[in-house]
Amino acid sequence: MSEWIDVGMVDDVPVLGSRVVQAPGGDIAVFKAADGTLFALRDRCPHKGGPLSQGIVHGHSVTCPLHNWVISLKTGEAQGADHGCTHKIPLRIEGSRILLAASALMARAA
Template sequence: MSWLDIGDINDIPLRGARVIKTKVGCVALFRTAPDEVFATSDRCPHKGGPLNHGIVHGQSVTCPLHNWVFDLNTGQAQGADEGRIATYPVRVEDGRILIDTTKLAHRSAA
């Protein structure tokens, strides 16, 4: 894994989100607890809703357009037959957010 420092944890409000632009598109960073951060793709697969504008609750985010709920650990839509968002490894060290750049290096052909 190749870790990149992308900012201070306090740059993301508690139960809030921020977006970073990468080669694979926009990645949403969600802060669910004082020292807990998740990284996922920012677009809902249903209608393309910006997940960074969604409601963060527990370890989930609800899409602001049609209320699809995604598990931030797995990316799986809850209660939907299909639907998944990409997740990216992220960790917090000494108040800094680090993201693994391996999956962010290039866009998939699929």
């Protein structure tokens, strides 16, 4: 198996939005910030498991749609007074394609 799996085009992810990639280990949300930077996290808020892919992207953070926890897209860590972390998924861009680390796609979400 390749170390990286192609999951789509950079342009498939809307600015200030996300795209969900279904993976054996659980859904992955690929986000695009206003500056075009892409990030990938497990699509589960560390608080109550809310779908981060449905949250609001601002700066390099996303706000969970369930209870307004703010999660860093860079680290997966909850911001402010909240504590918790969702797994960051290694991502790289080749040309106009998004690749995610195969090992992270297979690992079960905690």
